Amino acid sequence: MDIAVSTAPLDHVADFPAIPAGWSYLDSAATAQKPLSVIEAIDRGYSETYATVHRGVYQRSSEMTLAFEAARKRVAGFINAGSANEVVFVRGATEAINLVAQSWGGSQLKPGDRIMLSVLEHHSNIVPWQMIAERTGAEIDVAPLTQDARIDLDALGAMLTERHRIVALAHVSNVLGSVLDARRAAELAHRVGAKLLLDGCQAVPRMAVDVADIGCDFYTFSGHKLYGPTGIGILWGRPELLEAMPPWQGGGAMIDKVGFERTTYLPPPARFEAGTPHVVGVLGLEAAIDYVERIGLEAISAHEAALVREARDALSSINSVRLFGPEDSAGIVSFAIEGVHPHDIGTILDESRVAIRAGHHCAQPLMAHLGVDATARASFGVYNGRQDVEALVRGIERVTRIFG
Ligand SMILES: Cc1ncc(COP(=O)(O)O)c(C=O)c1O
Numbered sequence: 001m002d003i004a005v006s007t008a009p010l011d012h013v014a015d016f017p018a019i020p021a022g023w024s025y026l027d028s029a030a031t032a033q034k035p036l037s038v039i040e041a042i043d044r045g046y047s048e049t050y051a052t053v054h055r056g057v058y059q060r061s062s063e064m065t066l067a068f069e070a071a072r073k074r075v076a077g078f079i080n081a082g083s084a085n086e087v088v089f090v091r092g093a094t095e096a097i098n099l100v101a102q103s104w105g106g107s108q109l110k111p112g113d114r115i116m117l118s119v120l121e122h123h124s125n126i127v128p129w130q131m132i133a134e135r136t137g138a139e140i141d142v143a144p145l146t147q148d149a150r151i152d153l154d155a156l157g158a159m160l161t162e163r164h165r166i167v168a169l170a171h172v173s174n175v176l177g178s179v180l181d182a183r184r185a186a187e188l189a190h191r192v193g194a195k196l197l198l199d200g201c202q203a204v205p206r207m208a209v210d211v212a213d214i215g216c217d218f219y220t221f222s223g224h225k226l227y228g229p230t231g232i233g234i235l236w237g238r239p240e241l242l243e244a245m246p247p248w249q250g251g252g253a254m255i256d257k258v259g260f261e262r263t264t265y266l267p268p269p270a271r272f273e274a275g276t277p278h279v280v281g282v283l284g285l286e287a288a289i290d291y292v293e294r295i296g297l298e299a300i301s302a303h304e305a306a307l308v309r310e311a312r313d314a315l316s317s318i319n320s321v322r323l324f325g326p327e328d329s330a331g332i333v334s335f336a337i338e339g340v341h342p343h344d345i346g347t348i349l350d351e352s353r354v355a356i357r358a359g360h361h362c363a364q365p366l367m368a369h370l371g372v373d374a375t376a377r378a379s380f381g382v383y384n385g386r387q388d389v390e391a392l393v394r395g396i397e398r399v400t401r402i403f404g
Pocket residue numbers: 029030091092093094095122124125170172173174199201202222362
């Protein structure tokens with residue numbers, strides 16, 4: 001098979017100072033390594049330009065506020081949002097989904113309303129909905145998967161009713177790598193008058209995302225999976241939805257006027273950003289967006305697709321290996337080896353300097369559906385090349401030899 005596209009042109013490992021020679025980092029779906037440009041942006045943010053935002057009357061703070069708001073605009077452009085005011089800075093996708101569940105769900109859902117999820121969701125797109133369902137009396141439905149491990153949109157469409165108020169789905173599964181037909185999901189949700197929230201954690205590092213083209217209502221992602229810092233993430237929402245949503249956390253920076261009799265709030269996005277924000281994290285996220293856009297999301301998608309193909313081909317020729325997920329998984333390959341616990345796979349691979357994830361991947365309902373407690377997972381990034389796939393396969397062969 002010709003996998004030229006997967007190696008030399010996109011071997012960006014030299015940009016990543018925390019990846020030593022000979023170490024195969026295959027855990028980008030958990031968190032991506034950081035390129036020097038992101039590390040330098042964070043360094044500059046603390047060592048040269050640091051100040052608070054939105055409050056200072058001095059020049060340094062005004063400049064930092066401008067940089068902070070310019071980064072918001074950059075994020076809006078990255079996902080093709082209509083305006084920077086539709087972009088809310090949060091700690092990560094987990095916080096973004098909790099925000100929507102608590103604020104939108106808390107003000108919109110009532111007994112008898114329904115929430116549609118799917119079997120493959122990450123816990124952070126399950127538990128916040130369970131919490132708000134318990135509080136409001138709404139109920140949760142779970143769409144099944146197709147034979148080839150995608151969210152079954154035919155079944156989901158058939159299950160949707162006018163009582164469904166929101167559909168919340170992973171754009172890309174963190175375990176299976178399956179890519180949702182997001183435009184169709186939006187059409188199905190809107191047909192019954194429901195909103196569509198997409199958990200884009202695993203999509204934004206791997207493909208160009210255009211929220212206007214998809215037609216979703218909320219989109220969430222975490223900066224640290226996009227080669228940016230931890231502690232910063234994005235909630236994008238349609239402006240009319242954000243404007244109608246009450247604040248979910250109170251404090252400084254989100255108020256218009258505070259009195260003991262009555263407090264009024266700023267419009268979005270400030271309404272949802274109580275307290276001092278992660279100023280330098282925002283600058284780091286902007287640098288991460290610059291980094292992936294310099295390489296190009298199309299090139300990244302093609303590169304990871306080629307690595308997935310090569311890994312799946314090689315692993316499927318080993319008898320005891322069971323592969324999960326579709327053939328065209330986006331950058332993620334989950335697998336199991338008959339008679340070997342995934343933790344043992346991970347430990348033995350680590351001895352060969354190959355870092356993978358082993359566990360339930362915060363997707364216990366999906367594990368139950370697959371009939372396993374855990375899987376091993378290799379996930380790719382821009383720093384990986386053919387040599388990493390080869391190291392993975394050599395490591396797996398060693399595991400099978402050790403376990404006979
Ligand atoms: C699909 C998906 N959703 C949500 C999350 C939660 O992201 P975070 O822990 O950065 O909030 C993850 C992280 O693993 C994920 O893969």
